[in-house]
Amino acid sequence: MLRNRNYLYGSKDLVVPARLHLGDYMIEKMWSVREKTALINGSTNESITYGEVAQQAMNFAVSLAHLGVRKGDTIALCSENTFEFWGVVIGVACAGAIVTPVNTGYTENEIKHAMSISKPKLVVLSQQAYKVHGKTFRSLPYIKTVIVFGNHRPHNTLLYNDLAVSNNNGTGDVFVNNYLARNVKLEEFDVVDVDGQIDPIFILYSSGTTGLAKGVMQTHLNVLSQCNMPKSTNSDIVLAVAPWFHTMGLNNTLGTLTTGRTSVFLTKFDLDVFLKTIEKYKIVQMTVVPPLVVAICKAASKYDLSSVKIVYSGAAPLQKETEELLKAKLPNIETVLQGYGMTEATLAITRGLPDHKQKPGSVGKPVPCAVMKVVDIDTRVPLGPNQPGEICVKGPMVMKGYVGKERKADFDDEGFYMSGDVGYYDEDGSFYIVDRMKELIKYKALQVAPAEIEALLLEHPAVRDAGVVGVPDKSAGEVPLAFVARQPGARVTGEEIQQFVAERLSNPKRLRGGVRFVEAIPKNPSGKILRKELKKMINSRKSKL
Structure with a gap:
């Protein structure tokens, strides 16, 4: 009953809705400001209002139910950042199902590994993602339906616009021949109940910097x-x-x-x-x-x-x-x-x-x-x-x-x-x-943090980016090796980089493993350095001393 003096406690200033349903919460919040601009594409300057996002989400949720999606089913979503993304996410939440967003940069094997974890019954793809990954997703036996964004309909697919976008605000049947005939009205709409404390809304994939990605279940x-x-x-x-x-x-x-x-x-x-x-x-x-x-x-x-x-x-x-x-x-x-x-x-x-x-x-x-x-x-x-x-x-x-x-x-x-x-x-x-x-370098039983060396390297005017890993050493166990991407037009040698570090950091942190110059440092979408990829490059001709 007594707090541990070596634990740190955040404040209790956190209020969540009693229903614990993400879809219900988002529709309520967005509809209350439906005339406001929700999203702007900075590349094209196009925009979408909160009301348009909420309407697409309600329409898509009802369409999913019409397609046989039930509570607990998993829907994969593979797309670059685009307006339709949120109609899918919030619509799936309203349908009581689970969204599993997929990295558009995944390879075929990475997609197959991730999908083997979540086993979605339906996948939603942008046009670009379909061109690159459509064949891979279609090869998976548990995926029964493919939905694509845009107006081009690949063979044996459904269009998101036919399921989520309608210009008809009248009454009558919501569907005609499996196409959305009119917008779902807020007053007739309700979400599928979930147990928000334990039911997942997202299955995301951990960054996999130290191994194969794992499926992270995030609840409502x-x-x-x-x-x-x-x-x-x-x-x-x-x-x-x-x-x-x-x-x-x-x-x-x-x-x-x-x-x-x-x-x-x-x-x-x-x-x-x-x-x-x-x-x-x-x-x-x-x-x-x-x-x-x-x-x-x-x-x-x-x-x-x-x-x-x-x-x-x-x-x-x-x-x-x-x-x-x-x-x-x-x-x-x-x-x-x-x-x-x-x-x-x-x-x-x-x-x-x-x-x-x-x-x-x-x-x-x-x-x-x-x-x-x-x-x-x-x-x-x-x-x-x-x-x-x-x-x-x-x-x-x-x-x-x-x-x-x-x-x-x-x-x-x-x-x-x-x-x-x-x-x-x-x-x-x-x-x-x-x-x-798992990324600490063990130099003569001393722990060396790669991030500290990388931060120093970025201070060098000739260095655009850097990544540090440990390489085996018979006498020390491991020694630091730096991969360096130069600034355009910059001239700097590996020896100069080593000297720069030696003058500023303690003895165990010196670049005894050397310096290798590369075009770019491999990173995941969140900006974390993929050290396992750097280690693969150690014996590669793509990097040089």
Whole structure:
């Protein structure tokens, strides 16, 4: 009954709807502001209102029921960021089914692996995703129906527009010959009941940086908890570029859509278009990942970025030095906020807010209703301030578990999810991330964090991007090796890079494994470095000393 003095507790300032149904909640919220602009495509400047999104969602939900979709069925969604995405997500939620967003950049084998986890009975694809992956999805025996966006109908498919979009607001039958004959009216619509505490709404795939992706089950309660977290700004328009198949893009945008604000998105990322969009829409707040922050800092000052006041960074640690460069780049910036989260916790478990000054390098404090502890990696004993160990968390935002896997492998006896991330908190309760446990380099039994070396490398004017891994060494166990992508036109040698690090970091962190120059550092959609891909490149001719 007494709180553990080595646990950190978020506030209890979190309110969720009693029905615990994401679809019901989203329709209510969106319909109340139906005349407002919900989404703007920054690439094309097209827009869609909240009412249009809600109408598509209601229509699609009823169409799914007409197609035989029932509570608990899984629907795969493979698409770049596009307006129709949200009609599908919210429509599936209303139908009591489960959405499993699929990375558009997956290979054939990665799609087959992910789908073998969730086994969807229906898949929704954008036109581009159908061209690239349609054959793969059609080869899966459990997928019975294929729905595509757009007006071009591939053979033996259904069109989303025929199921979700109607210009007829009259009465009569909703369907004629399996086509939507009229819009579903709000007063006649109801969602399929779910048990929001235990029923999943999403099956997402963990980043797989240390192995095959796992299916993360996020419940209605998990997602509603994140949607109702305190917002970082009251700005009417926000810019976020994370792909919506990733938890950062998916749940951040859902949170924005519950507030009546306008979210500007890009179908695909282009730095020049991104900066131009900031200028055009006078963006006040933007949500980014650290590699994008670095790119902004090193980009030529071609556009007016003076409107930006708040930058929210997530998915990976943003180093203090990079934060200072960003503040120098953006003339009117008021605060740079960081958060720490993971797919397994739906979104964030720590974050900073504008009205609470965030310490440089910190990822903030626990979000409302989160309970966190840092434990010794070997003894599992909870640690006090400034002692690095594994970060563990529990609360309403933490996933139900992995599909087909017992919870005891990933949750401790007290119900804490064991993150695999190494970090610590200070006397004030602010958290700091060191690195992934499995990514720490063991140099003569000393732990070396690749992220620290990478942050330093990014300070070098000739370095555009960098990734560090450990390579075997007979005498030391492992030594750090750096992969470096040069700035265009820059000339720097591996020896110069090694000397730069040696002059600034302690002896175990020196690049004894050498430096290899590459065109780009492989990363997942959230910006995390794919170290397993770097290790594959060690013996490849694609990189050179």
